[in-house]
Each structure stands twice: as structure tokens, then as C-alpha cells.
Amino acid sequence: CPHSHPQPCVKCKQGSASLIIRVGDAFCRDCFREYFVHKFRAMLGKNRIIFPGEKVLLALSGGAASSAMLRQVQEGLSRETAKRLRFIPGLIYVDEGAVRRQSLAQREKNLAHMETLLQATGFPYHLVHLEAALELPASILQPGMRGSCEPGPSYKEAVEGFIQEQRQDVNRDGGTSLPCLGTQDVPLATPHLPTAAQTQKLLQVFEAVETTTAREELLQMLRTHLIMQTARTRGYTKVMTGESCTRVAIKLLTNMSLGRGAFVAVDTGFVDDRHGDVMVVRPMRDYTAKEIAFYNHFFDVPTITVPPLFTKRREKPSIRHLIEHFLLGVQEDFPSTISTVYRTGEKLSPDPAKASCEEERCLLCLCALDIAWGE
Amino acid sequence: STISVGHCFYFRGGAELLFDGVKKHQVTLPCQPEPWDIRNLLKWIKQNLLKERPELFMQGESVRPGILVLINDADWELMGELDYKLQDQDNVLFISTLHGG
Numbered sequence: 001c002p003h004s005h006p007q008p009c010v011k012c013k014q015g016s017a018s019l020i021i022r023v024g025d026a027f028c029r030d031c032f033r034e035y036f037v038h039k040f041r042a043m044l045g046k047n048r049i050i051f052p053g054e055k056v057l058l059a060l061s062g063g064a065a066s067s068a069m070l071r072q073v074q075e076g077l078s079r080e081t082a083k084r085l086r087f088i089p090g091l092i093y094v095d096e097g098a099v100r101r102q103s104l105a106q107r108e109k110n111l112a113h114m115e116t117l118l119q120a121t122g123f124p125y126h127l128v129h130l131e132a133a134l135e136l137p138a139s140i141l142q143p144g145m146r147g148s149c150e151p152g153p154s155y156k157e158a159v160e161g162f163i164q165e166q167r168q169d170v171n172r173d174g175g176t177s178l179p180c181l182g183t184q185d186v187p188l189a190t191p192h193l194p195t196a197a198q199t200q201k202l203l204q205v206f207e208a209v210e211t212t213t214a215r216e217e218l219l220q221m222l223r224t225h226l227i228m229q230t231a232r233t234r235g236y237t238k239v240m241t242g243e244s245c246t247r248v249a250i251k252l253l254t255n256m257s258l259g260r261g262a263f264v265a266v267d268t269g270f271v272d273d274r275h276g277d278v279m280v281v282r283p284m285r286d287y288t289a290k291e292i293a294f295y296n297h298f299f300d301v302p303t304i305t306v307p308p309l310f311t312k313r314r315e316k317p318s319i320r321h322l323i324e325h326f327l328l329g330v331q332e333d334f335p336s337t338i339s340t341v342y343r344t345g346e347k348l349s350p351d352p353a354k355a356s357c358e359e360e361r362c363l364l365c366l367c368a369l370d371i372a373w374g375e
Numbered sequence: 376s377t378i379s380v381g382h383c384f385y386f387r388g389g390a391e392l393l394f395d396g397v398k399k400h401q402v403t404l405p406c407q408p409e410p411w412d413i414r415n416l417l418k419w420i421k422q423n424l425l426k427e428r429p430e431l432f433m434q435g436e437s438v439r440p441g442i443l444v445l446i447n448d449a450d451w452e453l454m455g456e457l458d459y460k461l462q463d464q465d466n467v468l469f470i471s472t473l474h475g476g
Contacts, residue, residue, distance in 0.1 A: 332440045
């Protein structure tokens with residue numbers, strides 16, 4: 001029903017509400033900020049999967065969710081000691097301009113803009129072109145070996161050990177020392193745009209694909225391979241990607257429609273460890289697209305807009321597109337739709353994706369081939 | 376009849392692509408007998424500002440699901456959504472959350 005005067009915040013009861021989240025909670029800007037920041041910390045804290053001093057590669061698209069994720073990492077690293085995040089971030093941006101039908105000039109402009117954003121963080125960053133995916137070694141199609149065979153320290157031991165070391169450093173320098181950030185990697189100079197021949201090759205591959213759905217899958221796969229390769233060669237053991245709750249719910253239903261129902265847990269869960277040595281983590285999966293958009297607006301998180309993946313004339317929309325349209329439409333009338341889909345996904349086990357041996361693993365997505373052997 | 380002045384309409388998150396890439400539009404709405412509520416505003420935007428593919432911005436008389444509306448930096452859900460009556464100098468921001476990252 002229409003409200004003609006401002007509503008108070010449901011949390012502090014004092015500030016006037018700026019937005020409604022979940023099913024009807026009106027929050028003021030300050031309480032919303034606290035809620036948003038707390039959720040990120042709680043997500044990482046609850047899962048206890050990122051160890052202090054670990055190198056984590058943040059996959060950034062310039063879009064709303066991954067930009068919000070970057071901001072949370074920045075905030076988390078700069079917090080006072082007790083609650084500070086303790087890992088070592090690096091950033092990666094994949095330029096997909098060729099398959100998004102951008103001209104060379106637009107791609108250059110985009111990259112320059114993105115590079116400015118990345119540089120401003122002070123973290124080491126990597127700019128790669130999607131064209132490079134076609135030149136990856138075949139080893140990218142194998143899961144990597146995990147670091148060592150001896151069991152590592154428990155999370156609690158690791159944190160305690162890290163804090164001890166920090167204290168020792170302080171005593172030695174006689175002053176405060178910040179966690180070592182980015183002294184091992186220097187930021188790479190912007191690679192030149194790929195050659196026309198490389199771009200042509202990439203476009204040929206994409207144009208040979210017959211449906212928008214398959215093209216989207218291909219893009220996702222090549223992007224993942226590129227990010228994995230960068231992570232591996234640069235010593236990152238974790239990759240963070242910015243899928244929001246909304247995105248995860250759409251992906252869940254889309255993947256089921258694509259026959260990937262068995263792998264929903266690894267495709268959409270908080271942890272995706274199919275690659276072996278590098279684990280993918282999705283810390284934004286509890287935030288709705290609306291929460292992210294409002295956060296970015298209120299707190300000036302910079303984003304860039306890129307055009308969508310190209311489609312051929314008169315091509316039907318992809319399955320993902322249809323699911324998005326469907327889900328968002330139902331969500332309008334039933335505001336717990338997306339969270340319900342998301343929560344259902346949480347209940348599924350990642351086991352079906354685990355292949356027991358090499359021959360039983362899909363080359364492209366590294367999940368178990370779900371065929372019955374020997375029948 | 377009402378006239379409604381000094382509005383800035385902003386389009387972000389990809390929504391600007393439907394408006395010639397222009398993110399900010401400064402507008403004085405013309406005189407008309409019907410009140411300038413968001414419902415009528417959307418009709419006006421569709422006729423006067425939207426350059427292509429109206430179905431990507433609107434669905435029926437409202438915005439397409441996935442497009443957020445902020446009136447003076449507040450969620451339109453707090454203000455009555457389509458029924459909100461525009462005041463002079465009100466700003467409206469449309470943020471698309473579709474195919475984002």
C-alpha cells in the first residue's frame with residue numbers, strides 16, 4: 001500500500017528508511033551498510049576456507065556484483081586488527097570485447113578505464129584478453145594437484161599462528177607493520193590488444209556455435225580457463241567470483257535445464273573445488289541483485305558497463321535469458337522466490353560432481369560424466 | 376492541470392544503453408490534466424526518451440522486473456511505486472540489474 005510519509009528503519013528505528021530488502025524490511029542507509037558489510041565477513045568467517053596470508057584472485061567483470069565484492073575486500077583488509085580480513089588479494093579482468101562486438105577503440109577505452117580502477121586499489125592486477133584462451137596449454141583441462149599431502153594446520157591454528165607472526169614483526173620493527181600486500185607480483189603493464197588474427201580466430205569459434213545458449217556456455221568456459229590459468233601460474237590458491245543470489249538462482253535453474261542438475265552444488269555453491277589446486281569461492285551468493293545495486297549507488301562503488309554477448313539476427317533468446325525473465329517475473333509477485341530457489345540449492349550435495357578417476361571426468365567442465373559404466 | 380519541473384532522470388547499470396547511452400536527462404514535464412505520477416511518467420518516458428526496444432525497459436505499465444527505481448535516492452517501494460506523485464525537483468534513477476556481473 002502506498003506510504004506518503006517516510007518509514008523509520010526497522011533496525012535502528014531512528015533513521016528514515018532508504019530501501020526495502022528481503023520481504024519488507026525497511027533499512028536506513030547506515031544500518032544497510034552495516035548489514036551489507038557484516039554479511040560478507042560472516043560469509044567468509046562461517047566457512048573458514050580462506051587462510052591468512054593466502055593469495056586470492058578476485059575475478060572482476062566491472063559489473064555490479066564483482067565491484068561490490070572488491071569493495072568488501074578493500075574494506076575488510078583495512079579494518080582494525082581483530083576483525084580484519086587476512087588474505088592477499090590480486091585482481092583479474094578478462095576483456096571480452098571481441099565477442100561483445102566492441103570496436104578496437106571501444107575495447108581500448110574500456111581497458112583503460114578498467115585499469116584505472118584496478119590501479120587505484122593498489123593490489124596486483126592482471127588484464128587478459130579472451131583471445132588468449134585459445135592459446136592455453138592442454139594442461140588447463142586437467143585438475144591440478146593439491147599443494148601438499150600432509151594435512152595443513154586447522155583454520156584456528158592458522159589464524160593463531162598468523163597473529164603470532166604479526167606480533168613478532170611488530171616487536172622487531174618497533175612499529176606497526178601492515179600485512180605484506182603485492183610485493184611479490186608487480187602490476188603487469190597493459191598487454192597490447194590481441195592481433196587481428198587472434199581476434200578473428202576467436203570470433204570464428206563463437207560464430208560457429210549455433211545457439212545463444214551454447215555461446216554463453218562457451219564464453220563461461222573460456223573465461224574460467226583463463227582465470228584458472230592465471231591463478232595457477234601466479235600462485236593463487238583461491239579465486240573469488242561475484243555471483244549474486246539472483247545470479248545463483250538463475251544459474252541453478254538454467255543449469256538444470258541444460259542437464260547439469262547433478263552439478264548444481266559445485267556450479268552454484270559457496271565452494272567449487274573441482275579444479276584441485278585452485279578453489280573457486282562465491283562470497284556474494286547471499287546478496288540479491290537489488291542489495292548490490294543499492295550498495296553500489298549509496299557508497300559510490302565504481303562499475304563499468306559492457307555490451308552483452310553478441311547474438312545473430314533473429315536468434316531466439318538463450319535458456320538463461322528465459323529463466324532470468326521467468327524468475328524475475330515471479331519474484332515481483334512472490335518476493336521470496338529467488339531466496340527459496342537459492343536455499344534449495346544449498347541443500348544439494350557436491351558429491352555427484354566428483355569423478356572417481358580420470359576417464360570419468362568431463363574434459364571441459366571437470367565434473368563427473370554421469371554415464372553408467374559397464375552397462 | 377499540473378506541470379512538473381526540474382527533474383533529472385538517470386539511467387544506469389546498462390539501462391542507459393536504451394537511451395542512446397545518455398545517463399542523465401534533465402526534464403520539465405509538460406502541462407497535462409492527469410497528475411504526474413510514476414505511472415504516467417513511465418508512459419511519457421516510453422514515448423519521448425526511450426530510443427529502442429521498449430520491452431527491455433517496460434513491462435505493461437511498469438518497469439521490467441530487474442529494473443530498480445529510486446526516487447530521490449530512496450527505493451520506490453517505500454513511496455508507493457507507480458502511485459507516487461512527482462514533486463517539483465524530484466530525481467528518478469533507474470538501475471538495471473539485468474545481465475550484470
